[in-house]
Amino acid sequence: xxxxxxxxxxxxxxxxxxxxxxxxxxxxxxxxxxxxxxxxxxxxxxxxxxxxxxxxxxxxxxxxxxxxxxxxxxxxxxxxxxxxxxxxxxxxxxxxxxxxxxxxxxxxxxxxxxxxxxxxxxxxxxxxxxxxxxxxxxxxxxxxxxxxxxxxxxxxxxxxxxxxxxxxxxxxxxxxxxxxxxxxxxxxxxxxxxxxxxxxxxxxxxxxxxxx
Amino acid sequence: xxxxxxxxxxxxxxxxxxxxxxxxxxxxxxxxxxxxxxxxxxxxxxxxxxxxxxxxxxxxxxxxxxxxxxxxxxxxxxxxxxxxxxxxxxxxxxxxxxxxxxxxxxxxxxxxxxxxxxxxxxxxxxxxxxxxxxxxxxxxxxxxxxxxxxxxxxxxxxxxxxxxxxxxxxxxxxxxxxxxxxxxxxxxxxxxxxxxxxxxxxxxxxxxxxxx
Numbered sequence: 001x002x003x004x005x006x007x008x009x010x011x012x013x014x015x016x017x018x019x020x021x022x023x024x025x026x027x028x029x030x031x032x033x034x035x036x037x038x039x040x041x042x043x044x045x046x047x048x049x050x051x052x053x054x055x056x057x058x059x060x061x062x063x064x065x066x067x068x069x070x071x072x073x074x075x076x077x078x079x080x081x082x083x084x085x086x087x088x089x090x091x092x093x094x095x096x097x098x099x100x101x102x103x104x105x106x107x108x109x110x111x112x113x114x115x116x117x118x119x120x121x122x123x124x125x126x127x128x129x130x131x132x133x134x135x136x137x138x139x140x141x142x143x144x145x146x147x148x149x150x151x152x153x154x155x156x157x158x159x160x161x162x163x164x165x166x167x168x169x170x171x172x173x174x175x176x177x178x179x180x181x182x183x184x185x186x187x188x189x190x191x192x193x194x195x196x197x198x199x200x201x202x203x204x205x206x207x208x209x210x211x212x
Numbered sequence: 213x214x215x216x217x218x219x220x221x222x223x224x225x226x227x228x229x230x231x232x233x234x235x236x237x238x239x240x241x242x243x244x245x246x247x248x249x250x251x252x253x254x255x256x257x258x259x260x261x262x263x264x265x266x267x268x269x270x271x272x273x274x275x276x277x278x279x280x281x282x283x284x285x286x287x288x289x290x291x292x293x294x295x296x297x298x299x300x301x302x303x304x305x306x307x308x309x310x311x312x313x314x315x316x317x318x319x320x321x322x323x324x325x326x327x328x329x330x331x332x333x334x335x336x337x338x339x340x341x342x343x344x345x346x347x348x349x350x351x352x353x354x355x356x357x358x359x360x361x362x363x364x365x366x367x368x369x370x371x372x373x374x375x376x377x378x379x380x381x382x383x384x385x386x387x388x389x390x391x392x393x394x395x396x397x398x399x400x401x402x403x404x405x406x407x408x409x410x411x412x413x414x415x416x417x418x419x420x421x422x423x424x
Binding site (some may be wrong): 067068073 | 307341
């Protein structure tokens, strides 16, 4: 498998974690988002969405969207399950993942921040307030949901899709100096994840295209 | 089952479509987002996220996040399947759904538009440009993906999770006067969906809490 991705892309980071948790090897193909490589024909000919991550299977079939990729990996490589066995548990894990992937991350990714700066002429302070606002709303909800069923990871005693989404979001929040002190359960889950090689090896600074 | 929802909420609309397609009856419990009812204790005591849709099962268990709810319905009521039988097909349907649910809708929902108006002091024109920008980006990608495998619905000859996400997005785009002429394949899928009772009966104007 080949993974088209970018060291700093949260959505790419989610897939790297899932691949590592499942012990699946892959070829890392960097697409430099900040330089606009995702908008070049070499890449858009592979994926009309022009987004990373993009997973290319050995037979050439391609899958987009990080959560669709992870669900595919889960179905085709069930070992080290990233979803619980029961339907209600799976619904809770997917909801926690989507709380990050549908409520927080889409508002804070690179293209949105660029729109705020360029089209809406917002300064750095306004951009940072925007960023921190959506992180705070999302993590407040995430923290409250963790209190429903406290465990080592977001759901239970092994990492799931929810943790694949949470950890990149925390990395990003730290990059934007968000105050995370109000989310002790969430941060304990983050720390538990970061004790695992699968998460350590997926982090931006460990990627071949990492920049300081 | 009880569905806490709001007639104009796209995410609620997705779940109403899925319930109708599967022929599942449910009690409709309105939560008036524009009046802030989702932030009142009566509702946040049920869901710390304070978001609709919220599905409450007959045993009292509650599920949040529209796509997690639909995946749960799919697992527990497999009739009228909303995901194809093959893993690659499922990945494509989920990716199409997430193209709407993770790339377009989160940028254009009510709380984001309110932030643009209040915190960022943007006028109506700037808000509409923002709205139309993300719709155009998302639908361009959606249209290109439909061209990969033209069919009556987004994927194949029966409606899927992708259609549950697409149709509410088109309703919203029409409300904001987006120009949809560049997306003929997407609009043909929309029209095919709207020929079905399941979609007709789920639309905002058919809801018990509908307003003009």
